[in-house]
Structure formats: C-alpha cells, structure tokens
Amino acid sequence: MKVCIYGAGAIGGFIGTRLAASGACTVAAVARGATLRALREHGWRLRQGGALLQAPAQASEDPADLGPMDLVVLAVKGPALGEVARRISPLLGPDTVVLPAMNGVPWWFAQSTPALAGQPLRSVDPDGNLGTLLPLPHVVGCVVHASTFTPEPGLVEQRMGQGLIIGEPAGGDSPRVQRLGALLRGAGFDTTVSTHIRQDIWYKLWGNMTMNPVSAITGASVDRIMADPLVLAFCSAAMREAAEIGARIGCEIAQSPEDRHAVTRKLGVFRTSMQNDVDAGRAIELDALVTVVREIAQRLQIATPNIDALLGLTRLFARVRGLYPD
Numbered sequence: 001m002k003v004c005i006y007g008a009g010a011i012g013g014f015i016g017t018r019l020a021a022s023g024a025c026t027v028a029a030v031a032r033g034a035t036l037r038a039l040r041e042h043g044w045r046l047r048q049g050g051a052l053l054q055a056p057a058q059a060s061e062d063p064a065d066l067g068p069m070d071l072v073v074l075a076v077k078g079p080a081l082g083e084v085a086r087r088i089s090p091l092l093g094p095d096t097v098v099l100p101a102m103n104g105v106p107w108w109f110a111q112s113t114p115a116l117a118g119q120p121l122r123s124v125d126p127d128g129n130l131g132t133l134l135p136l137p138h139v140v141g142c143v144v145h146a147s148t149f150t151p152e153p154g155l156v157e158q159r160m161g162q163g164l165i166i167g168e169p170a171g172g173d174s175p176r177v178q179r180l181g182a183l184l185r186g187a188g189f190d191t192t193v194s195t196h197i198r199q200d201i202w203y204k205l206w207g208n209m210t211m212n213p214v215s216a217i218t219g220a221s222v223d224r225i226m227a228d229p230l231v232l233a234f235c236s237a238a239m240r241e242a243a244e245i246g247a248r249i250g251c252e253i254a255q256s257p258e259d260r261h262a263v264t265r266k267l268g269v270f271r272t273s274m275q276n277d278v279d280a281g282r283a284i285e286l287d288a289l290v291t292v293v294r295e296i297a298q299r300l301q302i303a304t305p306n307i308d309a310l311l312g313l314t315r316l317f318a319r320v321r322g323l324y325p326d
Contacts, residue, residue, distance in 0.1 A: 001025035001183070004069045004091050006084055008035050008059070010148040011101050012075030013156035015189075017046035020055030022187040028058040028066045030091075036061055038154025047157045068093035071180070074100040077277075078124065078288040081107070085133035097176060098138040099166070103273065104205055104288025105296075108136050112169040112198060115249045116299060123292035140177055141167050141197035143204050147270065159270070163190045167197030202251035206242050207260050209289045209307075210235035212274035213314035216284060223269045226261060236261070238306040242293055248300050277323070284323050286314055 001024065005016040008029040020027035021044070029039055038045075039059035046053045060066055069091045076084050081102070092098070100106050105123075107130040110116040120128040145163030148156050164184055168174050177193055184191040194200050211222055214235060218225070225231055236257035243253040277284050290311045297304045318324035 001071065002069045003027045003071045003073065004030060004063075004066055005073045005075060006030045006063075006088065006091070007074065007076035007080070008039060008154070009075060010150050010156055011144055011146070012073060013044065013150065013154070014046060014146060014148045014158060015073055015075065015101060015187075016057070017044035017053055017055060017156065018187040018189065019183070020044045020057065021046075021053050022183075024183060024186050025071075026058070027055070028060070028069075030061065030063050030066070030087075031059050032061045034153035038152070042154060045155045047155065049158075063087055064090040066091060069096055071097045071099060071183075074098060074102060076102065077283065078102065078104065078285040079283045081124075081130065082127065085130050088134065092138060096138055097140050097180060098134060099140050099142050099180070101142050101144050101164075102288070103208075103285050105201065105292045106139075106141070106288075107131065107134065108139050108141075108169055109198065109201070111136050112171070113249050116296065121292050121295055123287045123295045136169060139169055140180060141169050141194075141201065143197070143200045145204070149276070160267075162188065163192070165192045165194050165197065165200045167194035167200070169197065171196050171198070198249075199251045202242075202246045202249075203253060205289065205293070206239055206246065206253055207264070208272070209242060209293060210238050210310065211264070212272045212289055213286065213310055215272040215275040216278045217314055217317045219275070221269050221271050221275075222264060222267070226265050232261065234306060234310075238304075238310055241297070241302070241304045241307050245293065245297050245300065245302055245304075248302065249296065278318075278321070281321075282323070284314075284318050286311070286318060286324055290314065 003025045005012045008031045016027050039057045043057045044055040072091050107125045110121050111118050143165040146161035147159040181191050181193045239257040246253050
C-alpha cells in the first residue's frame, strides 16, 4: 500500500511515522524547506515516552515526483488547503482515499448536510472549488484526538492521545473504511470507525471552538481559562449557541457545556494549537473553527451573539499581528 502525508508537521509526522514503522505500507511526504531536508536526511521520526521511533521516508516538494497513492493524509493548516488542492492531482488515482487530519469543519461538510443544501461553506472554501479539486468520492472523514508538537523540523513529540475517528462523509459503513481502520490500528492508533462522522466532527468542534481562540487572545493555558468563572461562562454561552446549530444540522450534542468542561479539566495544564500558532507567528485557523460556525448559523437564521463576539475579538487580535487577512 502506498501512502502520502501531505504536510509533515506535528500531526502529519505523527501519523506518517507510525504508518511507516508498522511495515504495512510505504509512506512518502510532500514537504518543503527545513522539514523536507530533515525527512530526506533522517526519515520519519517520532519521540514517544523518551523512545525514538524512526522509519525511512521518501519526500519531495512536488507531488508529481511521487505519483498516485492508495491513501493521502492531508495534515496541513486550513489556510494552506487551497494551494494543496490545486497541487494534489498527481497523487490521486481512481480509488485513492483522501483523509483530512485537520482541525474544524472540513470543506465537504455541507455536501453531506441536507439542511445546508450542499452549498459550499465560503469560510473554509472561499472560491467554492475545493469540492471539484478534492472530490467527495475520494474523501473519508477524520477526527484526531492527539496532542503532538515539533521541537524541530521533521521531529515530532507525542504529548497525549492517539485516537483517530474515521467514517464515510455520508454516514454508514463501507469496506474501504474498514480496511483503513485496520491499517491504522495496525500502526498503533486507537481507531474508531464511525457511522456518523459529521457528528464526531461537530462534537470535537463544540469542545475546542472556544478554548482555541480564547487561549490565543489571552495567552492563558486552558487550565487558567477553566479557573476564571467569567471567561468560562462566556465560553459556555457560545457552546450553547453551537449546540443549537448542531441540532438543526443533524449533529446533536447530548452533553451540557458544564459536562464538557469537566472532561477538559481532567487534561490538566496544556496549550492549544491556536495559541502555539500565535506564539510562532503563524496564520491562525480561525475560519474552520469559528467563522464557519457563524456562517452556518446565518444560513439557518440562528442568532449567535456570543460566537459573533468571539469571532470579532479573535479576528481583530490576529489582524493586528498579521496572522489573519484583512
């Protein structure tokens, strides 16, 4: 089996190293700069609990050098997806599976949501062409439950978690999802095959759509956000709005915000991915986490004053720092 990781950063390197080390497939990467050089020199590298896992890697900046794959894992930041989609065609054969291991609401979400009439979500697909460049029949949905980071290019460290949830965008089961689940389990991931992957995507979003931007604009770790009653009440109000949206699009949330906060507190002290992006001067993934939620609410004519405030404050914060476009 031939696998390509498009974006060999913290999550891409985590998945790529595990798959390559399993011996069940050859794993190439599309990368650039220092990450590309590190992959060519050292191969895949993942540090887990003090042990270093390594495996050979074929890497190129040009997808045409690698050719068609059986599986392409998209592990890029949301702002980079448009360029990736324009370059990905050499990796796609008739039966290639595209697995987006990315944050937030994906570009294909509305295509499988009757309440949204299949119309592209401009927040995550500004030109409305991702559905053409990354056709839905290739896609298997994915939710990542893992915390990883890159202390240096090409080296990934795992902090916690190794969960992957995968499923057909339209729901139900399929032989290809079962095969993919078996491959990922063989590489050591806690893999769940879901028959309602949109629900799983919305549930994760519901939990992190507030923590990410609030941590980014305040600089506070999540435990400190949890300890501030005023800030936490604001987060809970935004989460109740997102839960109302979820109920309208077939992604009901059974928990209360307080239930979710109890789970988050158990994770202790940690920093969010958006907070790390701000510290590193990287563009933030605001659109896939918050802007898109407001867009869906507007389509459904649901008022979201707290989500609006969260989006406005975070967007302005990021624009001042050059981390989000004007």
